[in-house]
Amino acid sequence: MTGSPEPAVGSTDQPHSGLEAVWTAVDDAGAVGFVHVSERGDPNRRYLTRVDGPDRETALVILPGTKNQPPQAVYCVPRGVVSDVTGFKQVTSDTEISRQIEGRPPTTATGQQVRAVLADRLGTTVSDGTLLVPRTLPHDAAVFLQEAGYELQSTPAVTTARATKTSAERDCLRAVQAAAADGLARSEAVLAASEPVDGRLVVDGQPLTAERLRRQINTELAASGVAPADNTSIEADTDVADRLPAGEPIRLTVSPRGPHGYHGHLKRTVAVDSEGGWERRAFIAAEAGLQAAQREIEPGVDISTVQGEAVAEVGAYGFAVTPDTDQSTQGRATATVHGVGLSTHEQPAVGAESQLRAGAVIAVDTGVVDPARGTIRLGTLFVVSEEGPETLIEYPTSLTPVDRTE
Amino acid sequence: MTGSPEPAVGSTDQPHSGLEAVWTAVDDAGAVGFVHVSERGDPNRRYLTRVDGPDRETALVILPGTKNQPPQAVYCVPRGVVSDVTGFKQVTSDTEISRQIEGRPPTTATGQQVRAVLADRLGTTVSDGTLLVPRTLPHDAAVFLQEAGYELQSTPAVTTARATKTSAERDCLRAVQAAAADGLARSEAVLAASEPVDGRLVVDGQPLTAERLRRQINTELAASGVAPADNTSIEADTDVADRLPAGEPIRLTVSPRGPHGYHGHLKRTVAVDSEGGWERRAFIAAEAGLQAAQREIEPGVDISTVQGEAVAEVGAYGFAVTPDTDQSTQGRATATVHGVGLSTHEQPAVGAESQLRAGAVIAVDTGVVDPARGTIRLGTLFVVSEEGPETLIEYPTSLTPVDRTE
DSSP states (O other), rough: OOOOHHHHHHHSSSHHHHHHHHHHHHHHHHHHHEEEEEOOHHHHHHHHSOOOSSSOOOOEEEEEEOOOSOOOEEEEEEOOOOOOOOSSEEEEHHHHHHHHHHHTTTHHHHHHHHHHHHHHHTTOOOOOOOEETTTTTBHHHHHHHTTTTTTTOOOHHHHHHHHHHOHHHHHHHHHHHHHHHHHHHHHHHHHHEEEEEETTEEEEEEOOOOHHHHHHHHHHHHHHBBBOOTTEEEEOOOSSTTTTBBEEEEEEEEOOTTTTBOOOOOEEOOOOTTTOHHHHHHHHHHHHHHHHHHHHTTTTTTHHHHHHHHHHHHHHTOBBBBGGGOOOOOEEEEEEEEOOSSSSEEEEEEEESSSSOOTOOOEEEEEEEEEETEEEEEEEEEOOOOOEEEEEEOOOOSSSSOOOOO | OOOOOOOOOTSSSSOHHHHHHHHHHHHHHHSSSEEEESSSSOOOHHHHHHHHHSSSSSEEEEEEEOOSSSEEEEEEEEETTTOSSSSSEEEEEEEHHHHHHHOOOOOHHHHHHHHHHHHHHOOOOOSSSEEETTTOBHHHHHHHHHTTTOOEEOHHHHHHHHHOOOOOHHHHHHHHHHHHHHHHHHHHHHHHHEEEEEEEEEEHHHHHHHHHHHHHHHHHHHHTTOOHHHHHHHHSSSTTTTBSSSSOOOEEEOOOOOTTSSOOOEEEETTOOOOOOHHHHHHHHHHHHHHHHHHHOOOBBBHHHHHHHHHHHHHOOOOOOOGGTTTTOOOOEEEEEESSSSSSEEETTSSSOOOOOTEEEEEEEEEEEEETTTEEEEEEEEOOOOTTEEESSOOOOSOOOOOOOO
């Protein structure tokens, strides 16, 4: 079970949804353009450029078409950075020279590039008009543009566009989720081969630590060509010198990042030699919660409805569903639902853009938390579709670990 | 050769240099506090909190001590986020409730948390005074704080503090650099075992592709407990369907991230069955460039001096040292020097905080670029010290790949 290389979004002639969303927003607002500045790699920059940019400050300047000029997209990068970004004209700043001339901190080099690109296009030395910017534009860049005479208006266009995945993006997500499943299967196989000794798990005569298991998963992910992305976690509730306990829940979470930047997400809970009725009931409740969530997933539904139904279903197995009844001796039902893509936590999300749209890919985690007994959680990715919800990659649920690698 | 787990910075009682730098800056500016808001993980947040925070918006509010109150540091996180950050009081926002009350986008939840923390401490309902902020504070957070009555003043305190590593930070860097060396050794072993067939490299009867080699390195890194961090690259100048060429330079770069967030950096160039005098001369020039850079490294020296001396030394082997002579038929000498730590590219850097201080860890890359013949590069990490420069981890240089894993 080894993942194959994922398709590269942006390498084909598919429509570039990110740029189109920006051009539309600029048109709708009657703005002169859109400016994005980021200090280092961020998902919005990656979404628009389709490349994993440098760990340095860069700017994007996106200008709509006019009667005389086609739409334009410019990528401003520091000197020495080379990228094969398509759809953008790339310009390079000479930080050192700008600084010597202006006596300003290096960020000004980026600001000056942006101003030069705008002035070049807009054909005026006195700049004016409205610029759309993300709400997280660095404050110094905002002040610099305002001092140049532009009015800034924040737009959620990019994060909103990211909430709905294209077919090519879903292929990327499917490929990295398949690699996530391989990584999870590796850890399940190790756990299936483990034995309890004095209440702790042992494999091949060696104590099985969370770190050892995490490295085995990450090794599998790396061999599949995806990045563990610091998102692999092995959690137990009674942690003695990192040694994993027998008979108690162990939570396995993988959310690797594929070469295209998109993330998978799978979460399972297993217990080796569990004798507990509580664990089994909580596990079945979490499974039922996932199924209940899946039944609610369709375009137009609010994500909080999905989350609420999942919690209610878990609660129907005898667990508390509201914070008021946290004192329940059986534990509290939990569910979280949010979008996953270039970020592990993005729109749609409760409290933000919360309506599900066809094409969205969402993570659903359900479970039970009991401070005395432990925590059970299950999580997976679903695709929102007019044809009904689809589990992105099927991966079985089982409280007892199973070797699925054979 | 397997890396051992790195020491965790922040897990001991060592002085917390990041917070102290902020408190000092606040005192010096006569400010009421320091506010940092980031949309997702960023090195400054990690530096101050010493934990890898969530892929969500968070805020740090750092307040100096007064006559009646000790210094305070507050970490504002979204609901559902749990972290074991030490030295900070953690407060949780309820995005949904804030939004329902205010009808504002969710970011306001963070802003309101920050305002509440400030009002609580400063004991006024009408807020005023100066707040220090990083220059990259998200614009909406800046506007929100200004509307609340605070004056904002940007401070480089955190990025400046990061430029000088503590002994514990250097231990983290040394550990991840050792893992980087293991990863590089793995790729060298594979290349040493490869054979040229029709001008392309073959291992075990299979074509050796850049992707195959990259995965082998990343597997080794993951097994050592460090993250490849999308920084592993295998580059050749004549790329035919990703198959690596025989007799030509292949550049191997690893910059993994350890569990503490610090990065290693090693770059080597190898050629299998190279017959070229040019490659050998350029390789020796790059080696000499590294040595020349090392000789210049000491506290008080400007980083551009180190870079300039390295370029001059490479150039002394017959390569062009200025852009004007790019037309040289032998290629152009190059060198880059900058700090490495929680980011792969940080201060000290040319055009920014450029003076070397004792404790800094810097990456030096030297090489020769010739559009016709190829590119040779070598890179490693040095520690700046009063006792003379130290190579963080020694790793041999050899144009012919050598199996060093035995």
